[in-house]
Amino acid sequence: QKEVEQNSGPLSVPEGAIASLNCTYSDRGSQSFFWYRQYSGKSPELIMSIYSNGDKEDGRFTAQLNKASQYVSLLIRDSQPSDSATYLCAVRPPDDYKLSFGAGTTVTVRA
């Protein structure tokens, strides 16, 4: 079982719609969760971090965490063509000095 699993996509959404990305993780003791965005040919950049159960909103982005279900998600509201990228879910296992990344979900926003 992979440590972090994401919907492989690709996910295509019309401009203005909500894009929903899902991620599950295997280590129940994990405490830190991140979403990175990676444009084609570029390096990953952090867009959201979440540590507690519930929702965390930042502009058009909302991260949701459910530790009981070992599930973290990212919602992109009012999707724009500039949101077209690969979104990487990352989890830090307990007592570990690394981040485990999912394979990423590629999002395409259609104008």
Next chain:
Amino acid sequence: KAGVTQTPRYLIKTRGQQVTLSCSPISGHRSVSWYQQTPGQGLQFLFEYFSETQRNKGNFPGRFSGRQFSNSRSEMNVSTLELGDSALYLCASSLSIVANEKLFFGSGTQLSVL
């Protein structure tokens, strides 16, 4: 504030050669991590350094090694290159005392092994 700087940006090597990649973290960041990214495997953790000490190592063969200097700059070395080592190698630095919190990535070094 300057970001994470990686050099060189591109490298072409042949099998059996060795290569050294360099990373300068954001000023004040003491944790440096290295990742390998390939289309098939995604981002794979190589190792992490903090104050010149390797704190964690991923599941890569011993041909992959690294070090960190007193100014937090880091180098990664791959010896006896294989075709499968072709990948984007990303360095990331972190301010947090807990390693790998809020990583900031460099632009990467694209290594091609022929």
